[in-house]
Amino acid sequence: MVGRVLRNHQIVKKEENAFELVDFDTLTAEQVSELTVLCQKKLNDFKEQRGAKIWQHRTLSEGYISGTIRYEVLKAAKYRCELCGVSAEVKAIEVDCIIPRNRGGSDELSNFQALCYSCNAMKRDRDDTAFRRIAETYRYREAGCAFCELPADKIIAQNELCIAVADKFPVTSGRTLIIPKRHVPEYFDLGRPELNAVHFLLEQLKRRLQSSDPTVAGFNVGINCGEAAGQTVCFTVTFT
Numbered sequence: 001m002v003g004r005v006l007r008n009h010q011i012v013k014k015e016e017n018a019f020e021l022v023d024f025d026t027l028t029a030e031q032v033s034e035l036t037v038l039c040q041k042k043l044n045d046f047k048e049q050r051g052a053k054i055w056q057h058r059t060l061s062e063g064y065i066s067g068t069i070r071y072e073v074l075k076a077a078k079y080r081c082e083l084c085g086v087s088a089e090v091k092a093i094e095v096d097c098i099i100p101r102n103r104g105g106s107d108e109l110s111n112f113q114a115l116c117y118s119c120n121a122m123k124r125d126r127d128d129t130a131f132r133r134i135a136e137t138y139r140y141r142e143a144g145c146a147f148c149e150l151p152a153d154k155i156i157a158q159n160e161l162c163i164a165v166a167d168k169f170p171v172t173s174g175r176t177l178i179i180p181k182r183h184v185p186e187y188f189d190l191g192r193p194e195l196n197a198v199h200f201l202l203e204q205l206k207r208r209l210q211s212s213d214p215t216v217a218g219f220n221v222g223i224n225c226g227e228a229a230g231q232t233v234c235f236t237v238t239f240t
Helices: 002-008 029-059 067-076 117-124 128-139 192-212
Strands: 012-015 018-021 093-097 112-116 155-158 162-166 176-180 237-239
Touching (some): 002 012, 093 117, 112 192
Antiparallel strands (some): 012 018
């Protein structure tokens, strides 16, 4: 990062979210003007030499993402990076494919997230081996797990990372279980993309229930984590 290199050489210092030259206050107006001209010349030379390649790192594997998807993703993230939480007022927020398209990721809304340009760049720098190890955990199925061996015809809704099934023994009418596709012991083992996917499915089921029955006036969302809290099976979210 440019800021880090210049800071290591004690050329700039960081004040909150901005960088400034060390001893800038001691420069004369003429020196500031000369420095501005030199910086602009360097930028112009760089752009002339590199051309469109300057932005290649941002478009290499993104492809086209529709304006509708961009709007929905940014709206859901409240215009903040979903990884570090920085506001769009501080850093530009980009729409990123959680599972890249060139690795089989879909264009479902649940496969997109809002990341600041720094987090997005660092995410793309991760090596393939680490990604493959993570991907393997999504394919793992545990013998004897009722959810891992769930028949496809029992699924009433799904997205890339989680599914929804009707509760066999509903306490109230319309009670539904939302289950991550990855076998995990409890809620706190879910990653951010999985939490986003669960939330998207909750919203989808909410709209479906309201559409089928306009008299529905409220919803209950429940999570039990640990045997002492009433968890008897692998992680699920209950929705009624």
